[in-house]
Amino acid sequence: MNSKFRTIEISNPEFESDNLRFTTVKTPNLKGRGDICVYVPNVQLTPDIPLVILLHGVYGSAWIWSQKAGVHRTAEQMISEQKIQPMVIAMPSDGLWGDGSAYLSHNNLNFEKWIAEDVINAVKEGVKEVTDNSKIFISGLSMGGYGALRIGAKYPNIFSGFSGLSSITDLPQMSLFVEEDLEHYQQTTSKETSVFEIIKKNKNSIAPFRFDCGENDELIAYNRKLHEELLHQNIPHIYEEFSGKHEWSYWEHNIKHSLLFFNKLLS
Numbered sequence: 001m002n003s004k005f006r007t008i009e010i011s012n013p014e015f016e017s018d019n020l021r022f023t024t025v026k027t028p029n030l031k032g033r034g035d036i037c038v039y040v041p042n043v044q045l046t047p048d049i050p051l052v053i054l055l056h057g058v059y060g061s062a063w064i065w066s067q068k069a070g071v072h073r074t075a076e077q078m079i080s081e082q083k084i085q086p087m088v089i090a091m092p093s094d095g096l097w098g099d100g101s102a103y104l105s106h107n108n109l110n111f112e113k114w115i116a117e118d119v120i121n122a123v124k125e126g127v128k129e130v131t132d133n134s135k136i137f138i139s140g141l142s143m144g145g146y147g148a149l150r151i152g153a154k155y156p157n158i159f160s161g162f163s164g165l166s167s168i169t170d171l172p173q174m175s176l177f178v179e180e181d182l183e184h185y186q187q188t189t190s191k192e193t194s195v196f197e198i199i200k201k202n203k204n205s206i207a208p209f210r211f212d213c214g215e216n217d218e219l220i221a222y223n224r225k226l227h228e229e230l231l232h233q234n235i236p237h238i239y240e241e242f243s244g245k246h247e248w249s250y251w252e253h254n255i256k257h258s259l260l261f262f263n264k265l266l267s
Helices: 064-069 071-080 111-126 143-154 171-176 195-201 220-232 248-266
Strands: 008-010 020-027 032-039 051-055 088-092 136-141 161-165 209-214 238-242
Touching: 008 111, 020 111, 032 064, 032 071, 032 111, 051 111, 051 143, 051 248, 064 071, 064 088, 064 248, 071 088, 071 248, 088 111, 111 143, 136 143, 136 248, 143 161, 143 195, 143 209, 161 248, 195 220, 209 220, 209 248, 220 238, 238 248
Parallel strands: 051 088, 051 136, 136 161, 161 209, 209 238
Antiparallel strands: 008 020, 020 032, 032 088
């Protein structure tokens, strides 16, 4: 198979453990290399298996969803208990710019297309059962929730559903977490950085989506505001609040709601 990348390195199955595979590709979108951790279910894979892209928050990288939340073990258990059907989970780095790239295009690097194009293509090359017919979903936490909601809504031709946990909902909230000046992240218009504006713009074509937030999360007011704005515009969505704060114990426990949501969309 001809690769879409100049270089691609995929871990040797002989040395993989815990159903995790690692991929590094070089892409013009990053003007360098990007890493992806891929959970591959420990079952007989069938063609067109669904793919979930799971985005991390600030300070993190490709390893963090597996090594701080054990999401691969959560998925493995849910599959074994037949709560969800087998699905591949790709956990890419955000491109490793500053404290976080926000999954936007800036500084002559396209972190958005890295996620929406490169990650999908890289997984297809490493897991042959992920095909052009596979349903693709996207989720993430905090900055990753921002990326998932924004990219999921912006590319309705790619994503069949999207979900956010404890999500940043607009660019100014990045200043709560990063030391980089927000000028770096600016897009052509402020509407390009607003989750609500992107959803509203594409409301007639976007896939089903949901988001949740902890009741004691510092981003709870922003998530409630997004929920109210969507209600006011009569845009269908699911919004839930659970106990917890902006921390890994919340995301470890509540990622299952996103996986169950995606599984329901496969029915």
